[in-house]
Amino acid sequence: MVPPITCFAISFVLPILLSDGYMDFLANLTDLNPPTNLTIVDRQLGEVTISWNDGLSEIIKQHSCIRYPFEYKYFDSHTWQEDSRLLQPEYMKRFELHRGVYIRVKNVLLDEHKRTIKESNWTVMDIQPPPGDQETLAFNFSCVLYNHSTMNCTWNSGRQAANDTQYKMYYRQNDVTLQCTHYMDVGGKKGCHIDPGTVDVEENILICVNGSNSSRTIQQYYTEFDPQEYEVYNPPVNLEVLPNLTVKWDMPPAYDINIHCFAFELNVTDLDQEPVQSFNVYWMLIILAVLVMVVGLIVMLAFKSYSMLELVLKPIPCPQKKFKSLFDEYNGDFQNWMNCQVPVSKVDECLPVVIEESPQTEELGSFHCRQSMHLP
Numbered sequence: 001m002v003p004p005i006t007c008f009a010i011s012f013v014l015p016i017l018l019s020d021g022y023m024d025f026l027a028n029l030t031d032l033n034p035p036t037n038l039t040i041v042d043r044q045l046g047e048v049t050i051s052w053n054d055g056l057s058e059i060i061k062q063h064s065c066i067r068y069p070f071e072y073k074y075f076d077s078h079t080w081q082e083d084s085r086l087l088q089p090e091y092m093k094r095f096e097l098h099r100g101v102y103i104r105v106k107n108v109l110l111d112e113h114k115r116t117i118k119e120s121n122w123t124v125m126d127i128q129p130p131p132g133d134q135e136t137l138a139f140n141f142s143c144v145l146y147n148h149s150t151m152n153c154t155w156n157s158g159r160q161a162a163n164d165t166q167y168k169m170y171y172r173q174n175d176v177t178l179q180c181t182h183y184m185d186v187g188g189k190k191g192c193h194i195d196p197g198t199v200d201v202e203e204n205i206l207i208c209v210n211g212s213n214s215s216r217t218i219q220q221y222y223t224e225f226d227p228q229e230y231e232v233y234n235p236p237v238n239l240e241v242l243p244n245l246t247v248k249w250d251m252p253p254a255y256d257i258n259i260h261c262f263a264f265e266l267n268v269t270d271l272d273q274e275p276v277q278s279f280n281v282y283w284m285l286i287i288l289a290v291l292v293m294v295v296g297l298i299v300m301l302a303f304k305s306y307s308m309l310e311l312v313l314k315p316i317p318c319p320q321k322k323f324k325s326l327f328d329e330y331n332g333d334f335q336n337w338m339n340c341q342v343p344v345s346k347v348d349e350c351l352p353v354v355i356e357e358s359p360q361t362e363e364l365g366s367f368h369c370r371q372s373m374h375l376p
C-alpha cells in the first residue's frame with residue numbers, strides 16, 4: 001500500500017525522472033473496473049458508513065492520484081445529487097433512510113495537474129427503506145429551539161398506526177445518540193421536550209422517530225437539520241434610553257458568548273403622531289358607516305309602524321287622465337259628457353247598470369260603458 005503522501009511526491013518527480021515510465025503506464029492503461037463490494041460497515045440512526053474495494057493495481061496507485069466521486073438519489077427523486085470526491089474508499093453520510101436511497105461511487109485517476117486520466121463506470125447500491133407501512137410513519141415533524149438550548153419537537157402519528165402506538169424519538173450529535181425522556185401530547189400531536197444542555201446549537205442534529213406495537217411495524221422516520229434554523233431567540237434585557245437619547249441593552253443570559261453573531265432590530269414609534277392620526281381616519285369611517293346604518297334602520301321602522309310605506313307605494317287615482325274630455329270639455333258635467341259618448345261596439349264589454357238615484361240616469365243606464373276604473 002502506497003501512503004497518500006507519495007501522490008504529491010510523484011506529482012513533482014514524475015515529469016522529470018519517470019517521464020518514460022509514466023508514458024509506458026499511460027500506454028499500458030486499460031479500462032478501469034468500477035469499485036466492488038460496496039458495504040455498509042456502520043449505521044447510527046440515519047448515519048451510514050459505507051466502504052468499497054476500488055480494485056486498482058499497485059502500479060496504478062503509484063502513477064496517479066485516485067478520487068472516488070460519491071453521489072446519491074432518493075427513491076422518490078429523479079436526479080442524482082453530487083456529494084463528495086473522496087480520497088479514501090470509505091464514507092460516512094446521513095440519509096433520510098425512510099425514503100430509500102441509491103448510492104453510487106466510481107474510480108477516477110488524476111494526473112499531476114489534477115486532470116482526469118481515466119474513470120470507471122459507476123457502481124450502484126440501494127439502501128431499502130426500513131420495514132413497515134409508509135402510512136405508519138410519523139409525519140409533519142418539526143422542532144423549535146428556545147431559551148438557547150431547550151428543544152421541543154412535534155409530529156403527527158401515521159394514519160395507519162395503531163392508536164396505542166408508542167412513538168420514540170432519538171437524536172444524535174457529536175457521535176452521541178440520546179433518547180428523548182419527556183414525551184408529551186400537544187393538540188392531537190405527539191411531542192418530545194428536550195431539556196437544556198443536551199442540544200449543541202452549533203452542530204447539525206440527526207433525528208429518528210420510531211415506534212413499537214407488537215401487531216404492526218412502525219416505519220422509522222429520519223431527518224437531519226441545523227438547530228439554529230429553528231431557534232427562537234430570547235429578547236434583549238435591561239433596555240434603557242439615556243438622557244442623550246442613546247439606547248442601551250444587554251444580551252439575554254446564555255447568549256453573551258456569541259454576541260458578534262447577532263444583529264439587532266430597533267423599532268422606534270413616534271407616540272405624538274402616529275396613534276392619533278390613524279384614530280381619526282379609521283374611526284371616523286367606522287362611525288360614519290354605523291350612523292348611516294342606524295339612521296336607515298330608524299327610518300324604515302318608522303315607515304313600517306305608521307303604514308307609511310303602504311300609503312306611499314299605493315298609486316294615486318287620477319280620473320282626469322281617463323276622462324280627459326269630461327273634465328276638459330264638459331267641466332266635469334258627467335251627464336252632458338255621457339250624452340256625447342259613442343256607444344262601445346264590443347258587446348261583451350258592455351254591461352247594463354241600474355242606477356237608482358234619478359230618473360234621468362235610469363234612461364241612460366243601457367248605454368253606460370263599464371270602464372276598469374271606479375269613479376269616485
Ligand SMILES: *[C@@H]1O[C@H](CO)[C@@H](O)[C@H](O)[C@H]1NC(C)=O
Binds near residue numbers: 021024025028059
Ligand atoms: C507496459 O507494458 C509492457 C509490455 O506489456 C511492460 O513491459 C511494461 O513494464 C509496462 N509498463 C508499465 C509501466 O506497466
Ligand SMILES: *[C@@H]1O[C@H](CO)[C@@H](O)[C@H](O)[C@H]1NC(C)=O
Binds near residue numbers: 031032033034
Ligand atoms: C462500462 O459500462 C458500459 C456500458 O454499460 C459497458 O459497455 C462497459 O463494458 C463498462 N466498462 C467496464 C470496465 O465495466
Ligand SMILES: *[C@@H]1O[C@H](CO)[C@@H](O)[C@H](O)[C@H]1NC(C)=O
Binds near residue numbers: 039041051052053
Ligand atoms: C467486502 O467488504 C467488507 C467490509 O469492508 C469486508 O469485510 C469483506 O471481506 C469484503 N469482501 C470482499 C469479497 O472483498
Ligand SMILES: *[C@@H]1O[C@H](CO)[C@@H](O)[C@H](O)[C@H]1NC(C)=O
Binds near residue numbers: 140156
Ligand atoms: C400537517 O402540517 C400542515 C402544515 O403545518 C397542516 O396544515 C396540516 O393540517 C398538518 N396535518 C395534520 C394531520 O395535522
Ligand SMILES: *[C@@H]1O[C@H](CO)[C@@H](O)[C@H](O)[C@H]1NC(C)=O
Binds near residue numbers: 147148254
Ligand atoms: C432559560 O434557561 C435558563 C438557563 O439556561 C434558566 O435559568 C431559565 O429558567 C430558562 N427560562 C425558561 C423560561 O425556561
Ligand SMILES: *[C@@H]1O[C@H](CO)[C@@H](O)[C@H](O)[C@H]1NC(C)=O
Binds near residue numbers: 144146151152193
Ligand atoms: C415546550 O414544551 C414544554 C413542556 O411541554 C412546555 O412547557 C413549553 O411551553 C414548550 N415550549 C414551546 C416554545 O413550545
Ligand SMILES: *[C@@H]1O[C@H](CO)[C@@H](O)[C@H](O)[C@H]1NC(C)=O
Binds near residue numbers: 163164
Ligand atoms: C383505539 O381505537 C379503538 C377503535 O378504533 C377504540 O375502541 C379504542 O378506545 C382506541 N384506544 C385508544 C387508547 O384510543
Ligand SMILES: *[C@@H]1O[C@H](CO)[C@@H](O)[C@H](O)[C@H]1NC(C)=O
Binds near residue numbers: 045210211212
Ligand atoms: C428505535 O430506534 C432505536 C435507535 O436506533 C433502537 O434502539 C430501537 O430499538 C428502535 N425501536 C424500534 C421499535 O424500532
Ligand SMILES: *[C@@H]1O[C@H](CO)[C@@H](O)[C@H](O)[C@H]1NC(C)=O
Binds near residue numbers: 162213
Ligand atoms: C398493538 O396494537 C394492537 C392493535 O391496536 C393492540 O391490541 C396491542 O396491544 C398493541 N401492542 C403494543 C405492544 O402496543
Ligand SMILES: *[C@@H]1O[C@H](CO)[C@@H](O)[C@H](O)[C@H]1NC(C)=O
Binds near residue numbers: 242244246
Ligand atoms: C450618551 O451618554 C452616555 C452616558 O452618559 C455616554 O456614555 C455616551 O457616550 C453618550 N453618547 C453620545 C452619543 O453622546
Ligand SMILES: *[C@@H]1O[C@H](CO)[C@@H](O)[C@H](O)[C@H]1NC(C)=O
Binds near residue numbers: 266267
Ligand atoms: C419593527 O419594524 C419593522 C419595520 O417597520 C416591522 O417589519 C417589524 O414587524 C417591527 N417589529 C416589531 C417587533 O414591532
